[in-house]
Amino acid sequence: MxxxxxxxxxxxxxxxxxxxxxxxxxxxxxxxxxxxxxxxxxxxxxxxxxxxxxxxxxxxxxxxxxxxxxxxxxxxxxxxxxxxxxxxxxxxxxxxxxxxxxxxxxxxxxxxxxxxxxxxxxxxxxxxxxxxxxxxxxxxxxxxKSYFTMAEIGSGLIEDGDGVLTMCFAETSFILTIALALEQGKNIKVYSPETRPYLQGARLTAPCLMEIGADVTLITDSMCAHVMSQGKIQKYMTAVDIVTSDGWVANKIGTFQNAVTANYHGIPYFPLAIDPDMTRKGRESIIIEERDPEEVKMIRGVPTTRPDMKAYYPAFDIVPPHLISGIITPKGLISAYGLGNVYKNWGKE
Amino acid sequence: MxxxxxxxxxxxxxxxxxxxxxxxxxxxxxxxxxxxxxxxxxxxxxxxxxxxxxxxxxxxxxxxxxxxxxxxxxxxxxxxxxxxxxxxxxxxxxxxxxxxxxxxxxxxxxxxxxxxxxxxxxxxxxxxxxxxxxxxxxxxxxxxKSYFTMAEIGSGLIEDGDGVLTMCFAETSFILTIALALEQGKNIKVYSPETRPYLQGARLTAPCLMEIGADVTLITDSMCAHVMSQGKIQKYMTAVDIVTSDGWVANKIGTFQNAVTANYHGIPYFPLAIDPDMTRKGRESIIIEERDPEEVKMIRGVPTTRPDMKAYYPAFDIVPPHLISGIITPKGLISAYGLGNVYKNWGKE
The missing domain is CATH 1.20.120.420 (translation initiation factor eif-2b, domain 1)
Known part of the structure; x- marks a missing residue:
């Protein structure tokens, strides 16, 4: 069926x-x-x-x-x-x-x-x-079909008893991964950082996971490494905005810092990428969008500081390939250093 | 005078x-x-x-x-x-x-x-x-006297052109450090993470620095590592809630994760500690206060998620001594491994 x-x-x-x-x-x-x-x-x-x-x-x-x-x-x-x-x-x-x-x-x-x-x-x-x-x-x-393939790989990487950290809102690829892990009878906990300034984690990821019956806990973006140090996290998974042909990942701001602290704690990081971009190569090929700094000074319209404060809002950050344990794609779990070979016919298929 | x-x-x-x-x-x-x-x-x-x-x-x-x-x-x-x-x-x-x-x-x-x-x-x-x-x-x-001694050490560590990251509200020890660095004619930039959930960075640190004429930029807690990767940060300084006799530092949640990412980027971390606690030893001697998780689900009274969401609020985290470049104290800049010797008469003075 x-x-x-x-x-x-x-x-x-x-x-x-x-x-x-x-x-x-x-x-x-x-x-x-x-x-x-x-x-x-x-x-x-x-x-x-x-x-x-x-x-x-x-x-x-x-x-x-x-x-x-x-x-x-x-x-x-x-x-x-x-x-x-x-x-x-x-x-x-x-x-x-x-x-x-x-x-x-x-x-x-x-x-x-x-x-x-x-x-x-x-x-x-x-x-x-x-x-x-x-x-x-x-x-x-x-x-x-692609999502089911990725979610099968993702849920296969999650073991019974695991804690999984995510960042921002990884949408269908991640939610389906968790749904399949639950269907496989695995007892897992998911930690969702709130993802300031736009709160995608608090508003979207955590409620979506709750809706599908997952055991999800909301934390602030400042708590990720501490939760890791407590032994609560065994896997780190996010979506990506871009994966370059040589395995650099751009995703919502905060993704990189969690990848660094995951690596420090020996926790593997698996980005979920439905469509690596084989036209791009290296960190320099990724342009980080800077959004209106006013958003950093508000939360849901409520000011958090003086109105004349200077702020900075880079919307994405970049994870280098050496911090990536494997990229989950519709073509399998691929080394960040191995995309070139797997996607050699990219754009010609 | x-x-x-x-x-x-x-x-x-x-x-x-x-x-x-x-x-x-x-x-x-x-x-x-x-x-x-x-x-x-x-x-x-x-x-x-x-x-x-x-x-x-x-x-x-x-x-x-x-x-x-x-x-x-x-x-x-x-x-x-x-x-x-x-x-x-x-x-x-x-x-x-x-x-x-x-x-x-x-x-x-x-x-x-x-x-x-x-x-x-x-x-x-x-x-x-x-x-x-x-x-x-x-x-x-x-x-x-103690604050001036610490701020002299702190400002001496900051070089002309430096970017300085802090976390939470390091009060007089840090604000005075920056004030003296400015008095010394150093051109510096300070980055203040907002420090969710209680926003001490956005509400206290950044406005206080602005008030004393420092060039301060407010960022979210998720941006620290990215800002480091851009070469904008040369020093990381925070206050402490506790320093143990063997150099473990407890401070506001987020301090540890910045210490890990600072270390990754080769940026030194200098906590400012007016009074190390020589009665404590090791990570286990520090009890992390857990506060009401409802605070994670709100910002200045505005809800950020479903009211029935599970949340977690550890208020502090712990930095191990190997991530600390030196502790700024009224007795000088001390190795995290050298407190025992310097404070051997602690409590008897």
Whole structure:
């Protein structure tokens, strides 16, 4: 019997709650409101979807699905004659969506694919909506397969009795890893650092893990090494924003410092990477986004210091390959030094 | 010309703003309100002073002065005949104040000294107030001497162009170190982590440094190692809550993790310790206070996660001696392995 990924996942990670079309409206799950409220932002145009992505209504893997659903919405409108089925409209939509997350190369590629398909369908006068829906269904199937592969590897690395530290919100790859470990009957504890300034750990990771029945404990970002020193942590796992071809990992700020202290304590670090970026090489190929320092001076809108204080907000940090015990990918558990060989056909497949 | 410590210090660290008597009222500087407001809590009894200490109106070195000022207040009342000058009243006051901070052995010792002096004065019928005031003045003079010695050592370790990382609120020892480095004409930058959950870095350290004209940048606790990796940090300095006789340091949670990552980056760590505790030995002699986990789930009263989330709040962590480059004390810069020799007459002086 085929396993359904959504049956393992918490509310905000189920595909229909990331983004869906209902009554001619695009509904995007509002991750800013979670876990305080389960709300959706209603969008009626590509521009509204783009703004929703830009204002962090959805994040992580969410914008990719929101963008696809946006294109599906537009295709339906064209099929019903509400807009002209012209290539121009779809190309403009693609370009608007692509600039919402300039570093998300996977989303950019998907949008290119979708516009190619749509343009071909326009030429031969077929239903655009069913072509886009077919692409999304196929994409979702491949993605689910990749996630199950990664989560099988991840859950296999977790032993009965383990404590697992994570950082930020590692979404489906990590949540599914924990879900499978629980399904395997393993008694495990997960520690989720709150992940200042944006609190992804407190707001998203910890509540999602609680929802799937995991034993999760919220800590502050300053407690990770201490919890390790107490013997409470046996594995450290995070998602990644980028893995370079030579095994440098960029992820949410704090990931690197935990990797250093994990290494000090002899705790292995396993990043989960669905798509290593073989076009990049070395630390220098990664540009760290600096966000508005005002965010460091507030928490959920409440000031933490003088309004005229200087602050600094690098949003990501970089882990060198020697601190990585193995990268969990859809192609297996790979040495940070061995990606080149495994992904030698990357981009040509 | 004698230097006055208060002329170097920011508002909340000046002795009269920590605690003073004004119009028969004890005024304690409210560190919970700072830097948003400069307020004082008015106390009219030892019980009110004790509650103020317990509810974190003052912290760090503050309770010690507040307790002394509380005894001065009581002595004045006895001199004026408003209360009976009986040893019992002062012993009860001492005991009430001592239990507000059971781990603060310095405060406990001062209160014992004060009650001894008061009891002797009661016997011979002399002014209690002037005896207590004399003790406080002498204590303050000795303390100022110790702080200047430590800050001379600390500022001597900081070189022109250095970036200095701290953690939590290292109060007078660190603020004076930076003040002297600035007086020496050194161009330095200080990085202050916000210090979750109680935000001592954001609320106290960073504003205090700004007030004395230092170039300070607020970061989150997750950014320390990244800022080190960028070459922005050359020295790491904190206060301590305890130093054991064999060089183990306990301080606010997060101190240890920065010590590990500083060591990884080749950055020396210098804790500032006015009074090593030679009665303790080894990690096991230090008990880590665990505070209410609800504090991890809030920031200044605003919830950061589900109300039913499990959380964990160890308030301190422990740095092993091999991660310490030297302990700055009133007796000099001492190897963490060399305290025993330098403090061999501890408690007998």
């Amino acid at each position: 085929e396993r359904k990924i959504d049956s393992y996942l918490p509310f905000i990670l189920k595909s229909i709650n990331i983004a869906r079309i209902e009554n001619n409206t695009i509904l995007i799950g509002d991750r800013r409101a979670y876990p305080f409220k389960k709300e959706f932002v209603a969008c009626h145009s590509i521009e509204e979807v783009a703004v929703a992505i830009e204002t962090m209504v959805t994040q992580g893997g969410g914008p990719m699905r929101a963008a696809m659903v946006g294109m599906l919405f537009l295709a339906g409108k064209a099929d019903r004659g509400e807009i002209k089925p012209s290539a121009d409209i779809f190309i403009k939509a693609k370009e608007r969506l692509q600039i919402t997350r300039p570093t998300n190369t996977t989303m950019a590629r998907i949008l290119e694919d979708l516009v190619d398909i749509i343009c071909k369908e326009i030429e031969i006068g077929k239903s655009l909506e069913s072509a886009v829906q077919g692409y999304i269904d196929n994409f979702q199937k491949e993605y689910e | 004698e230097r006055k410590i208060d002329s170097y210090l920011p508002f909340i660290l000046k002795s009269i703003n920590i605690a003073r008597i004004e119009n028969n009222t004890i005024l304690i500087g409210d560190r919970r309100a700072y830097p948003f407001k400069k307020e004082f809590v008015a106390c009219h009894s030892i019980e009110e002073v004790a509650v103020a200490i317990e509810t974190m109106v003052t912290q760090g070195g503050g309770p010690m002065r507040a307790a002394m000022v509380g005894m001065l207040f009581l002595a004045g009342k006895a001199d004026r005949g408003e209360i009976k000058p009986s040893a019992d009243i002062f012993i009860k006051a001492k005991e009430r104040l001592q239990i507000t901070r059971p781990t603060n052995t310095t405060m406990a010792r001062i209160l014992e000294d004060l009650v001894d002096i008061i009891c002797k004065e009661i016997e011979i019928g002399k002014s209690l107030e002037s005896a207590v005031q004399g003790y406080i003045d002498n204590f303050q003079k000795e303390y100022e």
